[in-house]
Amino acid sequence: MTRRPSRTGASRRDFLRSSVGTSGALVIGLYLPGCARHSIRRREMAEHAERTGEFVPNAWIKITRDNQIIFTLDRVEMGQGTMTSHTMMVAEELEVDPGSIRVELARAERRYDHDQFFMQVTGGSTSVVEAWQPLRKAAAAAREMLRKAASAAWNVKMSECEAQNGAILHKPSGRRAAYGELTEIAALLEVPSPQLKKPDQWKVLGTPLGRLDAPAKSDGTARFGIDVVVAGMVNAVVIRCPVIGGKPRAIRADAARAQPGVSGVFPIRNGVAVVADTYWRARSAAAKVEVDWDEGALSGFDTESFRKELAHRAEEFGKNVRDHGNVDRALASAATKLEVVYEVPYLAHATMEPMNCTAHVSDRGCEVWAPSQAPGLARELIAHMTDIPFDDIVVHNTLIGGGFGRRLAQDYVAEAVDISQRIKKPVKVVWSREDDMQNDFYRPQTYNVLKGGVDAEGNPIAWSHRLVAQSIFGQIGKDWLSAMMPDWMPRVAKLMMGRSGARMFKTSVLTDGTSVEGAVEIPYAIENLNVEYVEHEPGVPVGFWRSVGHSENAFVVESFIDELAHAAGRDPFEFRRALLKKSPRNLGVLELAAEKAGWGKRLPPGVFRGIAQHESFASFCAQVAEISVKDGALQVHRVVCAVDCGQVVNPDIVEAQMEGAIVFGLSAALKQQITFAGGRVQQSNFHDYAMLRMFEMPRIEVHIVASDESPTGVGEPGLPPIAPAVANAIFAATGHRIRRLPIESELANVGKIR
Amino acid sequence: MTVSHGIVFKVNGTEQTVEVEPETPLLWVLREQLGLTGTKFGCGMALCGSCTVHLDGQAIRSCVVPIREVAGRAVRTIEGLTGPRGGPHPLQKAWVAENVPQCGYCQSGQIMSAAAMLAERPLPSDEDIDAVMSANVCRCGTYQRIRKAIHRAAGEMAASRGGDS
Ligand code: FES
Ligand code: FES
Numbered sequence: 001m002t003r004r005p006s007r008t009g010a011s012r013r014d015f016l017r018s019s020v021g022t023s024g025a026l027v028i029g030l031y032l033p034g035c036a037r038h039s040i041r042r043r044e045m046a047e048h049a050e051r052t053g054e055f056v057p058n059a060w061i062k063i064t065r066d067n068q069i070i071f072t073l074d075r076v077e078m079g080q081g082t083m084t085s086h087t088m089m090v091a092e093e094l095e096v097d098p099g100s101i102r103v104e105l106a107r108a109e110r111r112y113d114h115d116q117f118f119m120q121v122t123g124g125s126t127s128v129v130e131a132w133q134p135l136r137k138a139a140a141a142a143r144e145m146l147r148k149a150a151s152a153a154w155n156v157k158m159s160e161c162e163a164q165n166g167a168i169l170h171k172p173s174g175r176r177a178a179y180g181e182l183t184e185i186a187a188l189l190e191v192p193s194p195q196l197k198k199p200d201q202w203k204v205l206g207t208p209l210g211r212l213d214a215p216a217k218s219d220g221t222a223r224f225g226i227d228v229v230v231a232g233m234v235n236a237v238v239i240r241c242p243v244i245g246g247k248p249r250a251i252r253a254d255a256a257r258a259q260p261g262v263s264g265v266f267p268i269r270n271g272v273a274v275v276a277d278t279y280w281r282a283r284s285a286a287a288k289v290e291v292d293w294d295e296g297a298l299s300g301f302d303t304e305s306f307r308k309e310l311a312h313r314a315e316e317f318g319k320n321v322r323d324h325g326n327v328d329r330a331l332a333s334a335a336t337k338l339e340v341v342y343e344v345p346y347l348a349h350a351t352m353e354p355m356n357c358t359a360h361v362s363d364r365g366c367e368v369w370a371p372s373q374a375p376g377l378a379r380e381l382i383a384h385m386t387d388i389p390f391d392d393i394v395v396h397n398t399l400i401g402g403g404f405g406r407r408l409a410q411d412y413v414a415e416a417v418d419i420s421q422r423i424k425k426p427v428k429v430v431w432s433r434e435d436d437m438q439n440d441f442y443r444p445q446t447y448n449v450l451k452g453g454v455d456a457e458g459n460p461i462a463w464s465h466r467l468v469a470q471s472i473f474g475q476i477g478k479d480w481l482s483a484m485m486p487d488w489m490p491r492v493a494k495l496m497m498g499r500s501g502a503r504m505f506k507t508s509v510l511t512d513g514t515s516v517e518g519a520v521e522i523p524y525a526i527e528n529l530n531v532e533y534v535e536h537e538p539g540v541p542v543g544f545w546r547s548v549g550h551s552e553n554a555f556v557v558e559s560f561i562d563e564l565a566h567a568a569g570r571d572p573f574e575f576r577r578a579l580l581k582k583s584p585r586n587l588g589v590l591e592l593a594a595e596k597a598g599w600g601k602r603l604p605p606g607v608f609r610g611i612a613q614h615e616s617f618a619s620f621c622a623q624v625a626e627i628s629v630k631d632g633a634l635q636v637h638r639v640v641c642a643v644d645c646g647q648v649v650n651p652d653i654v655e656a657q658m659e660g661a662i663v664f665g666l667s668a669a670l671k672q673q674i675t676f677a678g679g680r681v682q683q684s685n686f687h688d689y690a691m692l693r694m695f696e697m698p699r700i701e702v703h704i705v706a707s708d709e710s711p712t713g714v715g716e717p718g719l720p721p722i723a724p725a726v727a728n729a730i731f732a733a734t735g736h737r738i739r740r741l742p743i744e745s746e747l748a749n750v751g752k753i754r
Numbered sequence: 755m756t757v758s759h760g761i762v763f764k765v766n767g768t769e770q771t772v773e774v775e776p777e778t779p780l781l782w783v784l785r786e787q788l789g790l791t792g793t794k795f796g797c798g799m800a801l802c803g804s805c806t807v808h809l810d811g812q813a814i815r816s817c818v819v820p821i822r823e824v825a826g827r828a829v830r831t832i833e834g835l836t837g838p839r840g841g842p843h844p845l846q847k848a849w850v851a852e853n854v855p856q857c858g859y860c861q862s863g864q865i866m867s868a869a870a871m872l873a874e875r876p877l878p879s880d881e882d883i884d885a886v887m888s889a890n891v892c893r894c895g896t897y898q899r900i901r902k903a904i905h906r907a908a909g910e911m912a913a914s915r916g917g918d919s
Pocket of ligand 1: 794798800
């Protein structure tokens with residue numbers, strides 16, 4: 001997801017703002033300064049300490065009398081390392097050993113709303129960025145209050161009281177008090193806004209501290225959503241229509257109801273629920289249910305005709321999302337002209353932990369345990385579904401077995417709540433892999449017409465990109481915008497604002513930044529440049545997929561710039577370099593990756609290189625891929641990655657995120673596509689939606705640019721460059737230009753043509 | 755479907771009796787009847803390795819092994835994995851040292867596959883690792899670190915064996 005305003009277009013945040021802004025005057029209450037929401041009133045703090053002995057200076061930190069330091073993590077841990085990086089920020093300013101901090105996962109509460117998304121979500125590679133100032137300040141404030149408390153208790157100067165390893169030390173007298181001994185006094189003090197430590201004073205930040213969740217994830221004790229057990233709980237599975245959006249018309253379930261342990265078979269909004277005492281009994285009984293479906297609007301949907309539809313739409317003029325110079329005139333005068341089409345397919349997230357949720361709707365309210373990236377959105381949705389007041393809806397978070405954007409949607413939560421409401425019992429709903437693969441919110445399929453021109457000296461003088469894509473916000477904007485509204489707003493008003501906002505994306509009054517990100521903000525100095533966007537809505541559910549629009553657009557842009565380099569007869573690295581003089585951070589990673597990869601140096605016979613760079617989520621990343629193609633079979637041997645993500649909280653986590661994003665991006669680039677026939681998703685499990693496996697794993701080297709800039713995202717920026725780097729290397733190896741993904745099926749097609 | 759009365763087998767050294775349909779996959783017996791949730795469900799078709807456990811010492815995909823086939827045999831899960839002298843398995847220590855896990859969901863299966871491999875091939879080559887570990891998917895892409903951690907654990911086990919002699 002876009003985090004910062006792009007140079008030319010507006011970011012998603014701005015879109016949301018503007019859409020919210022045009023919908024009415026009710027939004028003033030939203031613009032609370034970031035920290036105010038996290039603070040706790042002084043009287044509350046003192047009373048709480050008197051009652052419990054606990055010092056709770058803000059929404060994140062709690063210190064108990066028996067010296068436990070508890071940090072409430074309000075961004076989910078789904079592998080990206082928030083548990084470690086956020087705890088490091090707290091540890092640094094609080095002057096405690098990060099290993100001594102107990103981390104608890106926050107439930108959904110408005111005070112944990114995201115500063116940019118106005119609700120509690122984890123996404124957009126923003127978790128470190130967003131916490132960087134407020135979380136460190138909160139920890140520093142707590143530290144200062146403890147110092148002041150000690151100085152008051154001992155009647156000494158505060159300047160002589162030093163915070164050290166979980167205790168305050170009075171140097172002159174050698175007196176020492178653990179934080180726990182000072183909680184009640186500290187809680188009486190005013191929360192200050194202290195100075196943060198300078199990077200040269202850091203002891204924890206910037207170090208490759210081991211992941212705090214690694215031990216539990218290596219001995220089987222880590223608890224994920226799927227592992228939740230609640231007293232009195234039953235299990236349910238949902239039989240879904242083979243066509244997304246279809247509904248059950250008739251059910252024959254006598255055989256299933258007679259199965260052991262089965263307590264109910266009934267239709268719900270999106271399918272048929274089968275409830276039993278255990279998952280396996282529910283799953284086995286489900287196989288015996290016969291359902292007649294009303295297949296709904298997507299019934300005839302077909303990938304091949306959809307491609308034609310997209311090509312047809314590409315004949316129209318789109319909305320100009322970036323336009324300067326005169327592309328037509330420049331193309332007319334170009335010495336060499338190119339006009340080509342790039343296509344990328346729908347993609348599934350296929351998180352390792354399938355969708356699941358445990359819910360309990362009772363007279364007292366609703367309690368949910370969900371591996372969700374957007375617990376705030378879940379709460380909103382439950383309120384709309386059930387009419388239960390906000391305060392009686394509790395959404396607990398769990399560890400998450402992979403998110404990648406899939407768990408920003410809350411469909412699996414809605415389902416569990418729906419079933420629990422009907423059976424009036426706590427229920428866990430677990431999806432099969434097939435359910436998960438065939439009922440995703442897919443990365444949009446896109447169609448791109450690219451035109452480019454190079455002059456006689458080999459300089460690129462024209463670039464035109466017409467992009468046909470589906471708008472994610474056109475689909476989900478309604479729910480998102482209404483969840484962003486404050487809780488005091490009447491539900492109807494929330495919904496209305498949500499709807500009107502979403503409509504604006506559909507009617508192209510607003511441009512969905514997630515469709516065009518990565519295509520609009522091309523950093524290359526090309527005088528005549530035009531990017532157009534045609535919004536096309538076939539009704540297939542779409543969503544955020546690791547790096548979102550960048551995942552599609554970087555492939556297109558970084559492949560086509562490579563085409564222009566070759567058309568100009570220039571080296572692809574030098575060609576880019578010459579065009580990036582005014583983009584120092586893009587240039588920085590490009591040169592670092594090229595240097596570390598030994599660009600221009602001899603490779604073993606049969607091995608070829610490709611390069612690509614891309615900015616996303618305010619971070620810069622370049623990659624050089626080394627590959628070989630033998631008898632149509634591609635092997636990626638080595639990937640050299642350079643990343644500039646500002647100051648680094650934990651270099652090992654940055655490296656791990658780059659490695660992970662490269663593998664995720666390689667799986668997609670090489671192997672993955674979601675296709676439809678007769679409305680049915682044709683892929684179902686890991687045999688036909690394949691993942692990179694150990695034997696295909698390239699050697700990955702990550703180099704981090706030293707920087708004093710504020711930290712920027714690392715969960716997603718490693719992904720966009722890999723597909724074009726590999727495709728560019730394939731061109732170097734074979735002279736064949738990959739213009740459609742996935743690569744393995746393209747290479748197979750080439751083989752057939754030969 | 756009939757409920758079988760008392761399938762008896764050993765899990766992590768302890769005898770267990772379960773009353774379930776004989777076709778129930780071992781995975782769900784471990785997770786639901788025995789509360790051993792360290793073993794994960796990923797695909798249900800022996801495609802991903804998340805559910806890997808040891809059956810009489812062999813790595814198997816517990817999502818496709820019906821419980822009737824387990825009767826009278828010995829199962830080891832991640833919860834019961836120990837090193838040659840008790841305590842955490844060297845692989846588990848190596849996993850922490852190399853910071854292998856990201857989301858962590860696949861890692862019980864990865865470790866169980868690697869442990870079975872090391873029992874047979876104490877010093878595996880990269881080719882051995884490719885051959886065995888390619889059965890386990892990691893969606894977070896931790897393969898490079900898994901490889902390193904296996905080599906590290908194998909090295910440490912070899913060193914401590916050397917120390918014995
Ligand atoms: S769940 Fe058994 S191999 Fe995937
Ligand atoms: S660590 Fe997430 S799937 Fe392997």
